[in-house]
Amino acid sequence: MAQHRRPPSPALAGACLALALLGAGARAQEPATSPGDTNVFAGTLKKVHDAGSVTLGYREASFPFSYLVGQRPVGYSIDLCLHVVEEIRKELDDPAVNVAFVKVTPETRIPDLVSGKIDIECGSTTANKERETQVAFSPIMFVAGTKLMVKTSSSYRSYRDLSGKTVVVTAGTTNEKALRALNDKNKLGLNIVTAPDHEQSYAMAASGQADAFATDDALLYGLIARHKAEKDLMVVGGFLSYDPYGLMFRKDDPQMARAVGRTFASMAENRDLIEAYHRWFERRTPSGEEISLPMSAQLSEVFRTMGMDD
Incomplete structure (x- = not known):
């Protein structure tokens, strides 16, 4: 897709x-x-x-x-x-x-x-x-950027829609730092949780344990394609950071x-x-x-x- x-x-x-x-x-x-x-x-x-x-x-x-x-x-x-x-x-x-x-x-x-x-x-x-x-x-x-993956059935289309919600990031990534800075700047009250790798972060969002997964857009598209989950999950919002690999x-x-x-x-x-x-x-x-x-x-x-x- x-x-x-x-x-x-x-x-x-x-x-x-x-x-x-x-x-x-x-x-x-x-x-x-x-x-x-x-x-x-x-x-x-x-x-x-x-x-x-x-x-x-x-x-x-x-x-x-x-x-x-x-x-x-x-x-x-x-x-x-x-x-x-x-x-x-x-x-x-x-x-x-x-x-x-x-x-x-x-x-x-x-x-x-x-x-x-x-x-x-x-x-x-x-x-x-x-x-x-x-x-x-x-x-x-490669040039990537942090975006959000959410369920297609949800109403979330931007980080602004996630106030007070749970967002998972992979520990030790620049995405975690970018999300925490965004949360502090906009006083979103996000519950930011971490998982040890992208697959586990994906699983938390796919299962509903987290409302969104924040990581580089190319990785999100890749995970959705790998799991054939195009009908259930989507990438939304603008870039929250830019990341040259x-x-x-x-x-x-x-x-x-x-x-x-x-x-x-x-x-x-x-x-x-x-x-x-x-x-x-x-x-x-x-x-x-x-x-x-x-x-x-x-x-x-x-x-x-x-x-x-x-």
Whole structure:
């Protein structure tokens, strides 16, 4: 079922472009290390070289960014991470580097990355200044925004209709922070409750334990499509926040930053970025769902600044 999103504000578009240019441009200017020279590897690349594997953090229920089909992590973010892995293999001159997967949640993803339990987080994580004090981000891969999911049989069409009602958010997300700020500013008296992951948040709203579920619009559309619940649930209201996504990796790691930057620049030039978007958002997904969410003008412009032809 086709869904329509209101275009993000010009200020957001400008911020997205600035971040994309900073991430892609600055990294592309620095020279790569010499493949096979183990003396120059540091940070994540040295860790991967020594272990012979790279560990990707995946989410169980961030469809279509990162989710499980059977026991296999798949999704838009997983595809992008696997392209980064290919760049790491080239850098290390080691095509035999293995890929391991570790499940993360919104609350564990940053600690697991910082501690070295995972090397790249492949999920639906908003890149913001607060998080950049702990981790680094790839160039922007998606632009989302907080919206509300409610039952179609309800009378709720905006956050203003939810005064005194129960709204669930997933713990450890930027959506929780945005909703609490909105509640305080407008004195709505919301009963804000949290669940550990998006699937459990969805279940609370679908079952009526919560009157609404607040998270990024693309995730809401994905959850509704995944559960084939278009008749029972819908996404309503304007954007409560805007959230540019990126892949997370450890900060202060210039070799890894260059590898990630080269990956995105190459994917933009080869149009692999737009193909990955089409695969997960505009066509039937490999697991059978169809979101039909056209690429926003803002994300298209971000990809263009990375080198994608019109």
